[in-house]
Amino acid sequence: MVEVPDGIRDQCRQLGPGVVYALKVLCAHLAEDPLMGTLGWEPSEYVVHVDGETFEDCPALDVFYAYGPPALDEGMVQVRRVDVPASAPTRTTEPEHGGGSEGPLEAAVQARQTTDAWQRIASWLREHAPSTYAALKPGASERETGALEKALDVRVPASLRALWRLCAGSIDVYGAGLLPDHGWALMSLDTVVSSYQAHMESLRRQVEQFGEEEGMPLWRPSWVPFCSWSVTDLSYGRFVDGETGETGSWDETGERTVEDKSLTMLLEEMADRLEYPQMFPGAKPGLIDGTLVWGPPLTPEERAVWKPWKG
Structure with a gap:
């Protein structure tokens, strides 16, 4: 089960329909693979980076979520924060030096x-x-x-x-x-x-x-x-x-x-x-x-x- 607090949903709606859709897709993946993110600094915290070119009308996003103990009950996933990195605007071209093939x-x-x-x-x-x-x-x-x-x-x-x-x-x-x-x-x-x-x-x-x-x-x-x-x-x-x-x-x-x-x-x-x-x-x-x-x-x-x- 993936929980998205109302405050996070409101934030995504303010950022635009592309962000709402991107979060919906990501939550579906998290339900199947809650360990897909990289480890964060807090207990049970993970983060997934969403590239700005993956979804229409969606900037680059860092989605922070918690999974399992000690933060949550076993098997639970909760989205904690959605950030738009200031240094990562939506790209229209591939970066000059590598990494462009990695979704x-x-x-x-x-x-x-x-x-x-x-x-x-x-x-x-x-x-x-x-x-x-x-x-x-x-x-x-x-x-x-x-x-x-x-x-x-x-x-x-x-x-x-x-x-x-x-x-x-x-x-x-x-x-x-x-x-x-x-x-x-x-x-x-x-x-x-x-x-x-x-x-x-x-x-x-x-x-x-x-x-x-x-x-x-x-x-x-x-x-x-x-x-x-x-x-x-x-x-x-x-x-x-x-x-x-x-x-x-x-x-x-x-x-x-x-x-x-x-x-x-x-x-x-x-x-x-x-x-x-x-x-x-x-x-x-x-x-x-x-x-x-x-x-x-x-x-x-x-x-x-x-x-x-x-x-």
Whole structure:
């Protein structure tokens, strides 16, 4: 059951018939999938962004709602607030740098799947690798991710925004590496900005010197970095393509590789590897003094104390 208070209905009627219709459609989706939104800051709070181009005569909307305990009874959904972001008017053209192919419902699904995968990862780390869990930074606010988008002049995909709302990087300690194979560390938002700007500057110099070249470029404006070899070593890293949702990597030689794998798929695979390590070939999760270390480790010293996790 989805409850819409009279005050919210009156507000939507004042905003126009397109908003009334958009809310009606959204409520129908919430009745089927109450977890489609991204997590808010209050207990049981979620938010869904409705793009301004999806419904006729409807501006962009942020719809905040509560679902289930402790705010409501089990199974209940209540719309709490409808905001019209001042910085998000109805668009008549696609944004210059990516994200245009992601509709509001698709974005909500991507955000929910990312949230689910990360919560599985965080739960495993909290129980089995507390040192690695302690290295994770708190999530970022919408204001902080919005400032990042403005600094980069790029629209961050919903999956990456959802990850940053839960964890906005790692601190520089042993064991901060997280993702399989190389132990990639999550970048802080400041590092994301500086890394992106450095790549764009390299791209600018490349174009000035050699002109536009076919094939894989040095960088694309839609590529948003999110993790690196370590917290301080940015010579290797991974990015999400805001236009396609695909992930990719770069290295110090200038090689760029794009994979047919989304951020959601990457995190879901990591969660599966942690929970069911025997099902996957390649790098295995293991522990050194409460720290997650993918292995077997390369150095004899680490191999001697590394304990593989068998599930």
